[in-house]
Amino acid sequence: MQVSEIQWSKAEETIIKKAFEIAYQREISALLKEVREVSGSIIELEQLWRLHDFLSARRHDIDGKYHYELSTVIFVFARLIKEGWLNRDELKGLNSEKLSKISALSRM
Amino acid sequence: MQVSEIQWSKAEETIIKKAFEIAYQREISALLKEVREVSGSIIELEQLWRLHDFLSARRHDIDGKYHYELSTVIFVFARLIKEGWLNRDELKGLNSEKLSKISALSRM
Numbered sequence: 390m391q392v393s394e395i396q397w398s399k400a401e402e403t404i405i406k407k408a409f410e411i412a413y414q415r416e417i418s419a420l421l422k423e424v425r426e427v428s429g430s431i432i433e434l435e436q437l438w439r440l441h442d443f444l445s446a447r448r449h450d451i452d453g454k455y456h457y458e459l460s461t462v463i464f465v466f467a468r469l470i471k472e473g474w475l476n477r478d479e480l481k482g483l484n485s486e487k488l489s490k491i492s493a494l495s496r497m
Numbered sequence: 498m499q500v501s502e503i504q505w506s507k508a509e510e511t512i513i514k515k516a517f518e519i520a521y522q523r524e525i526s527a528l529l530k531e532v533r534e535v536s537g538s539i540i541e542l543e544q545l546w547r548l549h550d551f552l553s554a555r556r557h558d559i560d561g562k563y564h565y566e567l568s569t570v571i572f573v574f575a576r577l578i579k580e581g582w583l584n585r586d587e588l589k590g591l592n593s594e595k596l597s598k599i600s601a602l603s604r605m
Contacts, residue, residue, distance in 0.1 A: 421539060438552075441556055445553075448549055
């Protein structure tokens with residue numbers, strides 16, 4: 390079965406939504422903290438435009454990554470684990486085959 | 498004579514370049530200060546994306562405004578005076594007819 394065709398139970402959907410929310414809040418908090426720290430020491434225009442470029446990239450990335458869609462959940466969770474925004478434990482309750490797929494993808 | 502066809506003496510060009518530099522430094526300093534102040538209190542993602550939008554607009558504006566071109570100097574100086582980045586006194590030495598044009602445009 391294609392990863393994109395995997396079916397999810399109602400109970401799994403609840404776990405998915407919660408995990409998404411946890412990772413999102415974690416990533417956003419880290420981003421906000423980083424911007425507050427970096428921007429306080431900006432003294433040159435070049436640094437300011439670097440911050441602007443950074444925000445453009447992060448905005449594009451975050452908008453795409455947290456767009457909730459069941460067909461891409463496996464890939465998104467693998468990425469979130471790889472990036473450190475989600476722990477495997479936080480997906481407890483998902484079917485073990487799905488968890489294995491996520492784990493395998495997160496190590497790629 | 499069209500404003501864009503106005504001729505400038507070497508002495509005037511020196512005054513122009515200096516005035517440009519003064520206004521540029523003033524505007525940039527104010528922008529950097531504003532960003533440092535605003536960004537220190539960002540606690541929500543929405544505020545961060547507002548800062549991003551603000552930087553996108555300011556970058557576009559500043560890149561265009563300070564593009565040195567003699568044919569548009571009259572308009573740029575009028576705008577810089579209107580926006581408060583340049584004082585009329587800082588253009589002392591330019592031909593009086595040109596100064597009048599700049600003053601008139603800056604009040605529009």
